[in-house]
Amino acid sequence: MKNEEFIEKQISLFKEKRKDYQAYAELIKEILSKLLKQKNLYGIVQARAKTVASFTEKIFRKGHLYANPIEDMTDLCGARIILDSMADVQKVCRVIEENFIISIEDSEDKLERLGVSEFGYLSNHYIISLKKDNPFLVGFKIPEHFYHFLIEIQVRTLLQHAWAQVQHDTIYKGDFTVPKDLERKSYRIAAVLEDTDHDFQELINEMINFQENYGAYLSKEQLDKELEKMTIVYQADPTNLSSVIRYANLLRYIEDWDTMIEILSKVVDQNSSIVFRELGLALCKKYEPESEEYQKGINYLKKAITIDPQDSDAYCILGGRWKDKDPEKALDYYRKAAEIDPSNPYAVTNYLVLEIKRQKSLSFVSLLYSTITKTLEKCQNQIHHKINLPWAFFDIGLLYLLMGENEKAYESYLNGIRYSSESWMVLTTLETLALLNDVQDALPDLSSIEDLLTIGVIYKFHHQESREDFLSSPSLSIEPPVVIIAGSTRSSTEKGITIFQEKIIEAFSNFNGTVVSGGTTDGVCGIVGELQEKYPKNLVTIGFVPEKLPDGAKIDTRYSKINKIKGSNFSPKQVIAYWKAILLNSIEPAKVHLIGYSGGNISGFEYRFALLLGAKVGLIEESGRMARKVLKNEDWNTSLMNGKKDSMLSQVVSLTNSEKEIKDFIEK
Known part of the structure; x- marks a missing residue:
């Protein structure tokens, strides 16, 4: 009798408070949607209060676990964020961890909990409450007692959500024991979906790489047509962020820094990390390091990292700005970029070269075999799609050289010369190799590869300064023909x-x-x-x-x-x-x-x-x-x-x- 009275009392209390939880759910949905927009993330945001029926069912099943269910239950209010990819899930998880108070003991990553031989219900669950001192909440009307409310937030990919909807609610929330063969079948489906999620992520990564090098695979005629089209698209709606970024990518390829600065400056109020990064790059490319505009570019790059701490490209650009002036600072930026994205060729190769120069040794290179392998795969993928050329060839050449696979290094550098369209591309590669002179004894083919590049820049691009230096060397006498x-x-x-x-x-x-x-x-x-x-x-x-x-x-x-x-x-x-x-x-x-x-x-x-x-x-x-x-x-x-x-x-x-x-x- 006492148990029935307890249950009835709890149900009555929940009915009274449910309107507050509904209002809290709407507030959380609004906050999460605004956070995602600020971080340039796109997903489905859902939030709701627990239904009276669901609360009642849980009281009957688990009421004995709670002395005060209304206070002790952590899922009276729930939110869900559904995203396209696993990478976006990780980004959103970081956003949640940075902006809310997390109840660590109640939160979990379902994927991390799975045993090595298990597949199952995959998603990240957080039990959170609002931070009073979070400046992001300025402008929201938040009743004082809402700061004491908890809400469960689930972060999932579309495939994780599909599995949860179709399988989890049926299997784990039913009032019956699921037959073993059906349980095994659900695990097999989960395993396939997990693999598919990883495949989707690989596809997305390749597409992003392709888009970022948008102009590289176009002929001059195609590029001119695409620029003409994007100019019209931009003029039709200069505030459309997607169009502006796409237009800026094309302008970056032809190094039209003036137009890049003009179009990106008009959308800085949208607080996009990509806009800040590309605007920072354009300003640093156009202006001298001593100028105010250059420093403004540096500040934009730092702001891009503040908004998206996982933007490895922004770290790389900052590394490039410091490479000549402060190699130690540049090394820190490249190291961070490589940690974020171990397959980023620009980050990994620059980190390796500067670290070798700092240590005056190749001893640590073998410890990075896994990172180098990932970078090689990325470069080979770029070559397959004919993007980021000639740099993909030069990066592969450097990695093979450091790994002692010299024949492959020669072939890659030769291809790099082949696909270089201007002399500075080869000269920049020579400057990078010059940083390895301290370890020349450990790289017996280094000077020969430098000769290969020098010969290439002289006879492909008729580079007079290199020719004069080259022809001053002593030589064996050879008579034509x-x-x-x-x-x-x-x-x-x-x-x-x-x-x-x-x-x-x-x-x-x-x-x-x-x-x-x-x-x-x-x-x-x-x-x-x-x-x-x-x-x-x-x-x-x-x-x-x-x-x-x-x-x-x-x-x-x-x-x-x-x-x-x-x-x-x-x-x-x-x-x-x-x-x-x-x-x-x-x-x-x-x-x-x-x-x-x-x-x-x-x-x-x-x-x-x-x-x-x-x-x-x-x-x-x-x-x-x-x-x-x-x-x-x-x-x-x-x-x-x-x-x-x-x-x-x-x-x-x-x-x-x-x-x-x-x-x-x-x-x-």
């Missing part, structure tokens, strides 16, 4: 190499000049030794070999000269060394011929580097392997991205194993 013979060193396994040897010896019968090759007795390198022996008066043959030959390799003593390059294995270092020698003798690449037969990765680099410099490249297609691959790779032998022709790139010629074709090619 020059033919490079490159490719396979597999004498015993390459089909047709014997025929190639016969044809090339016949083709060189009237040639007078220099022949450059690998300097050993193997494969095509040995054929050059044969040429020297056959035509001693007509030819000067120069071999480029590593200082320490790998096991099984032998110097071909028939060569006129052997030039030893520091190192203990064959690599692109020898290729860069012979091109450096050729160019230091003032021989223009367009007057150099390269004949390629088959070959592996180093030969592939050799063929592509010659193509990039504008040399005449003839490859024996029937020899297969890398010769055929380069011939079939349209990206290298015809065009850059968006079908844009590369004026420096000569058309590769497909040769047959024929004396006449080879002879005509070298005499052309």
Whole structure:
């Protein structure tokens, strides 16, 4: 009897107070909606007071747990925020934690509570109350007793919400025991939805990356059309935040800082972290560091971080502002950016370089293998979509260099030069590598990669200052005309190499000049030794070999000269060394011929580097392997991205194993 009286009394009390809880729920909904808008987050916000029926049912089930249910229950009022992605869930959770008093013992992350072999009801639950001293609440009419109310806030993705609605209310709130097979089925569905949530997040991340590099994948004509369209869209509604940000992204790509500043300044009152970040960038790009406008840009960047502490790009921009003036401060910004987004190439590569410079050591790099792997994946994804070029190639090159995967580093830097549209892109990369000079002993290929970039900036962009410095270096004497013979060193396994040897010896019968090759007795390198022996008066043959030959390799003593390059294995270092020698003798690449037969990765680099410099490249297609691959790779032998022709790139010629074709090619 006493129990029934207790229940009736509690129900009566709740009925009296429920109007207050309804008003409190509406207030919380209004506060949450305003918070989300301020943080540029979009979601569904719901709030309600517990129904009398639900309260009554809970009293019957769990009334014995509460001495005073009205005071002790934490879910008499509830709110729910439903968002598109897991990343948005994390952002909203931070907003809640920053703006409300959290009852830690009553709040929980359902995902964190799951065992390693479990799937289930996934969402974040907070029991909160209002903070009296929260400046955000200024302007809201809040009765004093509302500060003592609690409310349960659930933060979910759309998929988490779907599972909760369809399964949780049925399975966990029913008055019956759920059969095991149905329970297992619900867990399987939850597991699929959890995977799908992660897949959605990956897709969203890739789309954001794509949008942020909006102009990078457009040709000049497409970009001009898009700018024209967005100008009209902007003029139709200059306060539409989405349109303004999209327009600003395009303007950033063409470095129109004036227009960026103009359009973004008009929407600063919308308190968007993206607006503050992009406006800060534009001001810092346009004005000198000593100016008031530059400092204003710095302040906007800091404000962007205040609004969104997880904006890794804002930290990166601030790092860039301090990189030359205060490397320690820049390092702190890059470190924070990398912690927020371990796959952000700009953050990770700058952090690595500055930390290496600070420590004068590479010892810590191996500890960041997971971060480097994520960054490589991000860069490769950018390359796949042809965005953030050439930087994605340069970033990959640096990461491979630091990890000791030097062949991949050379190939990536070569591609970076290939996709650079202006000289400053290559020069900036050289400046970054210069910061690693203190650890040059640990990076034996560093100076060779610097030579690669220097040669690229001189001969692709005709950079006069670099050319003057470069041509002042001492060099091995080489006389034109020059033919490079490159490719396979597999004498015993390459089909047709014997025929190639016969044809090339016949083709060189009237040639007078220099022949450059690998300097050993193997494969095509040995054929050059044969040429020297056959035509001693007509030819000067120069071999480029590593200082320490790998096991099984032998110097071909028939060569006129052997030039030893520091190192203990064959690599692109020898290729860069012979091109450096050729160019230091003032021989223009367009007057150099390269004949390629088959070959592996180093030969592939050799063929592509010659193509990039504008040399005449003839490859024996029937020899297969890398010769055929380069011939079939349209990206290298015809065009850059968006079908844009590369004026420096000569058309590769497909040769047959024929004396006449080879002879005509070298005499052309």
